[in-house]
């Protein structure tokens with residue numbers, strides 16, 4: 204079992220206690236497989252095995268597509284909720300002739316046609332069950348050439364297309380708004396190759412993130428991005444949205460780790476920049492434009508990424524503090540004391556854990572008491588003794604300084620995963636009551652939590668928060684302190700215009716005043732397309748529009764989103 208309430212107070216006896224416990228604890232050591240450099244053949248075998256396993260492989264992460272907390276009726280059509288957004292008549296309505304063309308080169312398993320409105324629900328609806336398109340055509344090509352043929356035809360015939368990865372996005376960017384063709388990357392799921400000396404990994408866009416990471420783990424490497432939806436999201440999808448995730452603090456943004464992309468342009472041209480070079484200063488770095496472009500100027504079909512060596516020793520601690528100022532102080536201490544072994548620094552407020560508790564099954568809350576704020580710190584490296592020692596020194600300091608008031612440390616892999624669950628499950632649990640308004644924002648660290656406070660105050664004043672029939676359950680805050688990224692989630696009993704009006708543009712104005720960003724890592728999608736001006740100047744917005752026009756003059760790719 205976890206040692207709970209380890210740091211009951213910051214006095215010496217307890218410090219001794221933690222030191223004793225630390226020295227006898229078996230720190231979790233994850234993936235301590237040895238890197239075997241002599242395995243070109245072994246690699247091929249693993250790639251084959253991994254590719255074969257795909258489709259029925261077990262995933263342990265959150266599987267967003269299942270929406271298992273959502274027992275409510277399907278959401279209303281986006282078109283009905285936002286009647287001022289009209290279907291653009293420049294787009295042709297799909298007909299039999301179009302279907303016949305697709306059937307001429309796609310196998311039956313690559314085409315799904317819906318005769319009823321709900322047959323393609325899991326592709327028409329987003330993860331939050333907030334947006335719902337009305338597409339009746341789903342294409343799932345198995346190779347890049349087919350993606351190219353589809354796009355060329357759609358371009359020539361003005362058919363609108365929405366590219367879709369694992370459909371785990373949180374801003375309604377990967378589902379149709381009206382009848383756009385859904386172009387799913389599900390069948391584009393092969394690991395292409397891996398160089399065990401450089402760590403360069405190449406794969407199709409539709410490889411599930413967790414499968415990619417498992418493959419890399421076999422080789423002693425790690426995917427430089429991790430997030431709660433890893434069991435469903437696609438490598439191409441995380442690149443298209445420039446997802447940040449839980450370890451950006453350690454491995455940086457995808458703008459740094461992606462080395463090359465293969466992209467199918469709106470007119471069907473295939474642009475391959477899978478050069479996989481660490482350094483290449485010949486002209487503009489074109490791939491960067493597609494990272495975070497959310498499928499609006501091209502469809503990412505292949506990704507080349509630099510994987511770091513997988514740490515062999517991991518520690519996770521879950522600590523309690525009394526206010527957000529202290530969260531920041533502990534962060535500074537963590538950077539100083541843990542330096543290169545610090546791999547994640549996440550914070551959760553009390554309400555975020557309250558809302559998660561009922562859905563955690565047998566996983567008991569890590570601490571005996573409740574506190575205003577919790578911090579999850581992960582350290583990882585290649586030398587267990589060194590890591591343990593550093594963590595001891597850090598804990599000693601934060602206790603001596605009376606910053607941390609309680610805490611636990613995972614002592615094996617199971618405990619480590621359980622501690623992470625208290626952080627990773629918040630996103631999904633926040634919608635269990637019926638729905639959730641999600642805001643993913645960058646703010647200066649000192650102001651990070653003030654948005655949650657201000658939102659709570661506003662919703663309470665408006666009389667919207669409380670027991671049913673009040674619409675709002677609570678506004679919670681959590682996120683990636685290390686990246687200055689707050690997740691404000693407003694959990695509701697059902698989606699409600701009055702709540703939405705109280706939140707928007709209030710939240711965006713708040714962010715703009717503090718010089719933050721209205722989208723730190725989830726993207727713009729449908730949800731934020733009218734709010735981009737809170738983060739970007741008119742000149743910047745014009746440049747984005749110009750780029751879109753240049754690459755997609757007919758505007759067929761992912762319309763009604765982004766800009």
Ligand SMILES: O=C(O)CC[C@@H](O)C(=O)O
Pocket residue numbers: 373431448626627629630631641642643682690691692
């Ligand atoms: O659901 C959210 O708002 C956050 C999701 C994800 O970015 C996370 O950090 O857990």
Ligand SMILES: [Zn+2]
Pocket residue numbers: 448682683690724
């Ligand atoms: Zn996040």
